[in-house]
Amino acid sequence: MVVEEMNLSGVFLITPKRFGDERGFFAESWNMRSFAERGIDTEFVQDNHSLSTSEGTVRGLHFQAPPHAQAKLVRCGRGRIFDVAVDIRRGSPTYGKWYGVELSFENGKQVLIPEGFLHGFMTLEPGSEIIYKCSDYYAPECDGAVRWDSCGIDWPLVSHDPVLSGKDAAAPVFSEFDTPFQY
Numbered sequence: 569m570v571v572e573e574m575n576l577s578g579v580f581l582i583t584p585k586r587f588g589d590e591r592g593f594f595a596e597s598w599n600m601r602s603f604a605e606r607g608i609d610t611e612f613v614q615d616n617h618s619l620s621t622s623e624g625t626v627r628g629l630h631f632q633a634p635p636h637a638q639a640k641l642v643r644c645g646r647g648r649i650f651d652v653a654v655d656i657r658r659g660s661p662t663y664g665k666w667y668g669v670e671l672s673f674e675n676g677k678q679v680l681i682p683e684g685f686l687h688g689f690m691t692l693e694p695g696s697e698i699i700y701k702c703s704d705y706y707a708p709e710c711d712g713a714v715r716w717d718s719c720g721i722d723w724p725l726v727s728h729d730p731v732l733s734g735k736d737a738a739a740p741v742f743s744e745f746d747t748p749f750q751y
């Protein structure tokens with residue numbers, strides 16, 4: 569397993585080892601002990617799985633506010649996505665900075681996004697699925713969102729306007745957003 573810390577402190581790119589043979593491959597997608605040995609000791613309590621049927625679907629940018637803030641360990645089980653994290657911890661030296669990476673079934677990469685970050689992604693192929701672990705349970709009363717196109721993110725170009733949920737289309741822009749997180 570290769571673990572790299574990204575330019576946003578606390579955001580890690582993880583590439584589990586794949587054991588290939590004539591049947592295909594095997595990989596440990598998460599192992600608490602192996603991750604802790606590499607400095608990632610986040611405890612997860614919920615696993616999520618979403619399918620986006622269209623290329624150019626954007627889900628995000630979302631967060632859960634304290635006391636139910638979530639760290640997430642995100643991987644792409646089918647297809648390809650551009651996954652993004654944005655630092656929204658007031659007082660952070662990287663406040664408002666974003667990090668994006670392509671996650672795919674092919675590259676098997678995962679991204680660890682700490683509490684205090686927005687998370688979102690754009691699908692780059694139809695039928696893309698993400699599977700991601702969360703460090704706290706779903707708490708709709710703490711759910712929050714910022715408009716996907718208001719943080720200066722260099723999203724990949726797709727051939728049409730993004731497919732968005734009503735919630736995401738109506739989310740506030742970053743400049744009008746009052747973060748609940750303190751660095």
Ligand SMILES: Cc1cn([C@H]2C[C@H](O)[C@@H](COP(=O)(O)OP(=O)(O)O[C@H]3O[C@H](C)C(=O)[C@H](O)[C@H]3O)O2)c(=O)[nH]c1=O
Binds near residue numbers: 630631688705733
């Ligand atoms: C997140 C969540 C949702 N739901 C229910 C609530 C809705 O009835 C339905 C769809 O929820 P939503 O439209 O919020 O799903 P996404 O737009 O994929 O939201 C997620 O997408 C971004 C990328 C994230 O990082 C978050 O985990 C999450 O906000 O699932 C649950 O029952 N449990 C949950 O943990």
